[in-house]
């Protein structure tokens with residue numbers, strides 16, 4: 001496995017591989033790999049001739065009061081895991097290489113970035129789309145892999161990719177979960193033992209919401225209430241948002257039909273967790 005930190009070298013590598021007729025798959029990450037990241041790498045390995053994993057803790061997508069400074073990092077372990085998955089290149093640019101002095105260009109998707117996480121993390125998606133746009137230009141992927149765990153992010157990146165006309169295919173991979181249902185996340189390491197036990201409330205709430213829909217619930221508010229009731233049983237949990245929206249465009253719906261997304265952001269102590277479930281309403 002190569003490690004590349006220079007953006008220009010990264011781009012030369014990809015352009016040369018593509019000139020030779022090889023397909024390039026990109027898995028963008030912020031590192032501290034868990035089973036979710038590895039599932040994306042595995043999928044890319046199956047589908048592409050060359051697999052590039054970027055590891056960049058992007059300051060632009062963190063708010064001033066957020067966890068940038070303490071975001072978990074373990075480069076040695078990450079490199080070993082990526083090598084085990086057969087990754088060809090681990091791209092590890094420095095912040096100054098991605099945003100050199102004088103950097104002034106931002107990519108912003110409107111509309112889709114306003115609700116849900118966008119409402120509570122102003123500027124977050126602008127940071128995400130800006131760095132993903134830059135990564136697309138540096139790595140020139142034929143396919144880019146994202147997780148459904150960050151559903152709104154996947155929708156926003158898909159919009160940007162279509163709007164700006166990148167010649168690449170996006171693959172959204174299913175959410176990988178721990179044995180109790182908690183979605184794998186680098187931020188789970190912040191949880192103490194009791195918070196970790198109660199963190200299952202997100203999954204439990206989504207399951208209860210899905211069951212309510214299966215049992216005939218058709219009003220968004222009813223499903224939201226079911227989810228909120230589950231979370232209320234966990235004293236360390238505080239809901240930031242619990243919503244049901246139309247899948248794909250995140251439009252609000254009172255009466256549920258077609259494909260919908262149940263979306264949650266919940267604080268466990270000082271740790272913010274998100275999760276979601278996409279459901280076809282029969």
Ligand code: AMP
Nearest residue numbers: 029030031036146147149150175176184
């Ligand atoms: P992150 O390093 O948290 O920015 O995540 C990098 C990529 O992995 C993103 O596309 C995430 O959506 C995806 N990802 C994170 N957690 C999971 C998970 N539990 N299952 C599947 N994909 C995930």
